[in-house]
Amino acid sequence: MDVILVTGQCLSNQRVLLLQLRNSLTFDSSISTKLVQWNQTTDCCRWNGVNCDYAGQVIGLDLSSESISGGIDNSSSLFSLRSLHRLNLASNNFDFAQLPPEFGKLTSLTYLNLSESGFAGKIPSEFSQMTRLMTLDLSTSFYSLELENPNLKMLIQDLTELRELYLDGVNISAQGYEWCHSISSSLPHLQVLSMSNCYLSGPFDSSLLKLRSLSVVRLDGNPLFSSIPEFFTNFSNLTVLSLSSCDLLGAFPKKIFQVPTLHTLDLSNNRLLEGSLPEFPENGSFQNLVLSYTKFFGRLPLSIGSLGLLSMIEIRSCNFSGPIPYSLASLTHLVSLDFSSNNFNGSIPSFSLSKNLTEINLYNNCLTGGIPFSNWEHLENLVFLDLSYNFLSGNIPAPLFFLPLLKVMYLSNNRFSGRISEFAIKISNLLGLEVIDLSSNSLEGQVPKFLFQIQALASLSLSSNNFEGMIELQIFENLKNLVDLDLSYNNLLVSARDSNSAFSLLPQFTTLRLASCKLQELPDLKNQSRLMTLDLSDNQLHGEIPNWIWELGNGQLRFVNLSHNLFSNLQEPYVFHRHDYIDLHSNVLHGEIPIPPRSAAYIDYSSNNFSSSIPADIGNHLPSAFFLSISNNKLTGIIPGSICNASRLEVLDLSNNFLHGTVPSCLIEKNSTLKVLNLTGNNITESKGTPFQQKFQPGQNARVSAINI
Template identity: 35%
Template sequence: MIQFLQMGCLFLVLVSVLHYPFVFSSNIPFSNHLCRQDQSLALQQLKFKLAIDDSASADCDSNGHIAYPKTFSWNSSTDCCTWDGVTCDRITGQITGLDLSCSQLHGTIDSNSTLFQLSNLQKLNLAYNDFSPSQISSKFGWFPSLAHLNLSNSGFSGRVPSKVSYLSNLISLDLSENLEELRFGPHTFKLILQNLTQLRELYLTFTYISSALPSNFSSSLAVLNLPSTELSGKIPDENFHLPKLQKLNLGSNSDLTGHLPKIKWNSSSSLTELDLSSSGFSGNVPDAIGHLSSLSFLDFSSCYFSGTIPQSIGNLTKLNNLRLFSNNFNGSLPSTISNLVQLVEFDISSNNFSGDIPNIFSNFTKLKSLSLADNLFTGLFPSSVTNLTKLESLILSNCSIAGPIPSIATGFPNLILLFLSDNLLTGEIPSWIFDLPSLKFLQMRANHLTGQLKEFGYNLLEVLDVGGNKLHGPIPRSFSKLVNLTTLDLSTNNFSGGLDIGMFSNCKQLRRLGLSFNNLSVFSSHKHMALPSSIGRLYASSCNIRELNFLQAATRIGQLDLSNNKIYGKIPDWAWSDWQSSLFYLNLSSNFLTAINPLHDFENLVYLDLGSNLIQRELPAPPPCMFLFIVSKNNFTGKLPSPLCRMSTLVILDLSSNSLSGVIPKCLVNMSRSLSVLDLHDNQFHGTVPTKFGRESTLRSLNLRNNKLEGTLPQTLANCRALEVLDLGENLLNDTFPKWLGTLPRLHVLSLRSNRLHGPITTSRKQVLFSKLKILDLSYNDFTGNFPERYFRNLKAMMISDRTGTPTLYIGEDLYHDSVTVSIKGQQIEIVRILSIFATIDFSSNKFEGDIPKYIGNLRSLRALNLSHNRLIGPIPQSFGNLSVLESLDLSSNQLSGKIPQQLATMNFLAVMNLSQNHLIGRIPRGPQLDTFENDSYSGNAGLCGFPLSRNCGDNEMPQQPPSFEADEEEDDPGFMDWRAVVIGYGCGMVFGLFMGYVVFLTGRPKWFVRIVNEEGYRMVKKIEAKRRRRKRRG
């Protein structure tokens, strides 16, 4: 009986084994070799063909896996089913699984590989190896039982074979991140989706698909991961409603467009991850998004979404990550965000959110990263963030946060990064910031912070940037203990005192140091206490530096700004030698340098500014790869060096205010394909303006003012379509008005002053010319004829009124400041940086005739208008009252008649007005600004009366008629004064004049005053001589 029971139990066991076969892996020991010999041999041959290379699985560790050579355990004397990574069927011994991920394998897998002899594979994982330059063989489609295939991060390239679509049992396919451009053919992707009906997970990151996204995905699909696949077109709504979809990632496909569906989101309630970042999605976020109650990850960053965030977002209470940055969202933050207490990351930066930052963060106890930067918020610092104990990153830059930083913070023990730059913060930096135990990155630049810097309680700090504030006092010596510093920027504050730069010698990681624009005096007390060799960028402008010994160890310096210091003489030879290979940016402007070494050995130097020094020599040839070359305001002499013409990368060339001579080389015009700025003003160049400006020209600014150039203006300048500033003033050019310049679409500044230009100014009725012009100076020429009224109708840019509250903008660029010489407020001045709102017209000292066009009154942005010393007649237009921002008005020395318009009394910014030497009559209007002008503004108008003149206006008194003038050519200037008045004035002013003349002409400064005195003196002498000749003839 017992024997019978034993036999029965054995029978049941055998039946169970046969009915429930199962697989085994290397974790289960076997006494016998069950692995088939042919398959063992196939694996051994595979091992033999592939080498072991540590770098082949370098990315494995960063993705949370451990890389090691699994094939080391493959020994032919042991059962292959026990080998690492091998899984077998326990009954048949067939190999059903092969996992060689992170095995440090290097080599190729081609169609002859013994891998394809393992025909019963159900799982194959070759991820995180290096099989480049292998292509995916079509034999991968010969695994009829394969359910899981992972070839990600393994170096495969080329086209994905269509035979992969034969894997009809495939559940998971991962071809991600084969960065050698693995790609699908035109139809392969659709074919795979049609045939793989069991597919649940599809990972194709960085696989080139380049087609529209179809709608025929498997209804079993749970994961669709297609970022960076070059998808295009509009996404079908059906893809949002796959019934089992849990993860959808279509990010980083910029040509993929669409809108979020407004209905049926409830059918996608299983969705846990939704990533549309860096795609072309746009429109509003609908209320229906609140139905995605299982979402834990939501990323809509860097898209084109707009509108407000719906209140329903508060229903997504399982969210861990919410990324909405870099969109066009606006309005206030919904209060329901306070429900998202599971958030670990919250980033809404770079949008247009407005209103106060709500204090909704107190319950976000799991929050590690919070960024609200670059929005339109207002109000105070959100105090509710100061008790978040797990917060590691807080970014509130450029949020217009005003007021003080809270003085008490109970949280932040784990805070690593704190960015508060570009706000309106005031008061002192609170003590708790200096005592944050984990802080590594602190940026608070461009605020209004005051007080002194305190000592940091911990030395983990790597980046400290407090530039652009109002901090004062000395720089703490304890900064020398911040040995982990890589960046320290203290520039543009009020720090003062001596700074021994050797204090940073222990900061061996320091790469960037900014000290510019303080009240510091930087020195080194010992030659061995210098900046560390790690320093790569030093900004020390305006630091009272006298010598450079503290830089002797800085052999890796790449960017060096020592401008506006007190460096005298010559740069030391050791510096010139040590920096040749590393230096790419050098600014030594505004020092007292008298000499420089040759420049040609600086092979990497692209930016060199030596302007405003005392260097006297011939101009050296610049390094070959220059981007910017500025040597203005020195005393360089001679002709331009020929290597200058071979600099194909040069964008900005400024040689102004030197003593350079010769003709301007034609090659500079040929460089205009790369050249943006050419400034040669205030030199001694002669000859003509180069003539061959090509159609490919990128020239933005051309300044040849105050040379000895003659001839005509080259009409090829009209090819310079990017030209914004053209200054050819103070030369000897002899031509008619270049109306063809009016077609330049970006021309803001045109100065042709003080040349020999002549003739009338005409224009076509059909052309709209000079529509962008803001500064127009034709003074001191010989133009004739009626005033060019039609041009004033074209000056559209001057008709736009200034907007209050707009930021200060300048014409040009940050690296170079455009300049122009203008006559304004009675003085000739050089504007060294041109405001974009500055508008002026100067037609003075010509021979224009006729009435002043009324249309000038429409040029509402004019700041200065000078029409003096012409032959204009008629009244002053009443429309001048529309020039509400006009600061300077000069209509003197014309033949204007009639009354001064009452409308001028409304011009509240008028600081200088000159109406003298005309035929004006009547009572002078009164007004807040007009009442500030003295007699000189109205002299030479015999018919004027009232304040400030001594002549009263009687009720019955008729205004005196203007005196008649003879039509002599020599007397057609109505500003002619009787010679007796001149003698009286001469007697009274002789003593003062002799003294001032001595000072002015001895020094030659200011040049504008010397020029005015010379010109006016010459005119006066000619008038007196003419008067005497007439009296002789009459006698």
Template identity: 35%
Template sequence: MSSLGYFFAINIAFVSGQCQSDQQTLLLQLKSSLTFDPSSSVKLMQWRQSTDCCDWSGVDCDEAGHVIGLDLSTESISGGIENAASLFSLHYLRSLNLARTSFNGTQIPSKLANISSLTYLNLSDAGFAGHIPLQISSMARLVALDFSFNQFSGSISSIRWEHLLNLVYAVLSDNSLNGSIPRFSNASSSALDTLDLSGNRLRGSIPVSVFELKKLTSLLLSSNNLHGTVQLDKILNLGNLAKLDLSYNSLAVDESSRNYSFSPMLELLNLASCKLREIPNLKNQSQLQYLYLSENQISREIPNWIWRVSVVGLHCLNLSHNLLVGFQGPYSIPALRFIDLSSHQLRGNIHQLPNNLIYIDFSNNNFTSSIPADTGNFMPRLRYFCAANNGLTGIIPASLCNATTLSLLDLSNNSFMKKSDAFLF
């Protein structure tokens, strides 16, 4: 079962019984200890002594009336939870969601680890800061942990990952965590399905043990300070991989070996700014939807197999800022939504484009054809069209006026006719 499927399974397993009096007392004490705006509160303002706590918004109970789920996400809570002693006394609690609150730079209290029954902990975008307390490592039953979009700092090794043997979903993206990626012990038996450490300040190389996490479906390490060389054939060990993002580090991805083959279940591949010299071998990909290979050193022609690489259909293709010179024929562009081929040396004609495109960027190339006359007639969702700094000729098609969803059109620095009966500025 995927991590998302597991979370749904947690929620549907909640069966409310009649609330135990001690549980109701703890929740009312929790409410009184929290600072929140009553005018924008949706859940906490419904908590009243006169009603059964198992019927309160954001509260889930088991059949015995114990509180096992608490969801205060998007509530207008500010301050912190350091003094919320009653929260740490909810010993039956399995799921705690404080996402998208406003704790304004306060730290996670170490006493949170007292809730040893927790399997799901979501503190994303909650305004927490400081170090992640070491005591989190003692929460051995945790299956899912989301600390993304906070202001956490300090070493990522403050979590002793070797103690979290049941962890399936680990997301700590978009913080200020530093240090090196931990070396996972017992990697071959690890339960990890999702590891997202992107958008931090991690440094060093990617440890070999990461590529031994055989159950991984998502490995997201973008926008850090990682360095070293990653051999694509090492990723062969990740046979269940669906999402791989190593972009915007100081990594060099070596695709020179012809013996590698990505998992056929790959849906997203982002190797932007990874010093690639060739487009990786993706011919066996039937599920690929998002491919980002921008800001590399890829030269020669765009291979024609790339347009038919996916059975489900490639949605986004970004090959911008490389050294490509043309298109291997024969080819036709499939039903993409996003295509960015800007900043190359591409030459020749702009062919008829698929009708469900939302974003097109062909700028800073050497295209010399005219734009097909009916381009604007069959693109009902087009929002962005940029073909600036080319050698395009002819007239600007009047049909572009029919692209009513278009919010940006940039055709500057081309060789269009200055006046046209079909289109006037």
């Protein structure tokens, strides 16, 4: 609310009405900063949230964010404050109570803000009686209000003084011609039109051109299914145009980019909207440019560097290409830059003058060269850095890890090489980094010791590099925030030799990946109560698979990969829980096939020594499975008919066993979900004894892309 100086002394009847209002409202006194201080001993015109005119009449009431709950009674004293010009009840929780029609009695109101206040139901027709309103805000993120009777036209037809209309989240459900004409014919002075997520449809109607003062247009989240007309360029005061997630079609008019007053344009999440960027005018007003998830294409013009006020540019997942203009380095107000998932090539700009940058996201492009850290040392506000999935090379400069506010660093899937040098710095300076991903590069040498001293570290991935040396698992026991660790596929030797008590001090992981780490002993992970992903594949582990493995994460372990080891059997008794992914292939497991849990989507038991028959009811245990392989074992017997109950199965591989009998007909029916069926290396026959492959004609099942029988 605007500040109104208090010069009059509170009138007694006004004090009585305010106290009655206070006593009728339910609010949390520990949160309240206004109502909790109202009392009879002080002038009510000096109460927090209250403004009076010279005569002592209450003309302003701000009870926003007062933790008010419950409803407002129709007889509330609020509706007797007839001199109110401004009323703000935003950000409370009226528990989805109906909007009282008595608001219509406050005919002196010029400002009414009920946004995010928790009201529900139909907006009363009496709201149209507040004909002096200049600002009306009924926006809600709960989608709990609707305009039906009155409809939009009936609500606003007498509110001719409105300058700002906020109905975000209100169910209006109107066609383009209807809502455009209702607004343009009733609100000649409108400056702000904010109706996001209102179930409005298109197309835009040219009647909107009557709104000569229109400055802000927010229509995000409406299913407009429309092109954007060029007449938006005629709004000479246009500053904000936000049309994200509107199912926009066709080509976006380039001239709109050149509206001199426009500072915010958001067209994101319109996947059928096409366009390219024009040359920008000198000293353009743009501050925020968001085009992510559209079909915009082409090169970024060099003139983008002339947008001296540009603060945010997000063009994620478009079709831009060519080099990133070096002129971006001159943008001193730049805070957030997201060019991810495009086709940019060439080198990374220096951003030499962009000292306010907090985010640089260049993920998934075709960038080459190195990290220009000599120009980045001044990026002291940088919080998020993603350069992953490019073709960047050279060394990773160690000082990059010590930018003071950096929390997230993704450098994976590049061509970085060499060693990361140890860096002389006080441990107290290692405060900020929470995520480090250096995976899938060609880094070598010892893992820098400073990585094990970053107390805030929550995720560390060093997989698929050439790091070497030995790492004791206990080195991570001081990183209490670490939940995601991946050391897989290096030349590391990870040692798990220590007492059980030492492993009990390890952080509580949700993901632990130690594939190909030369592990010879299974780490004692019995205390890992949050673990959801465990990968110990391609090691030298042997003996039984302990039954406590399946209990990890308090039964919430989802992903288990113990493949490419020397495990001989599963310790009895064991109980599978809600595992989604179980990979035990390439061990020396023998005996009966473990019955997978019903939750499992991926099961691989291949290349072991299982010698049982396939359980008759196995298909009943596979309602979620899309992949099942028990190939290269010593299975006997037939393929049970229950396999037909595995209705989502896409890959079935039972090859190289000692199976006989016939193939259940469901596996080759046209409505089968199977895409790969491999039964080679068995003795599968038709019912008359003829080998099945002599009778089967490839291509019978159009959905199966590979059949080997």
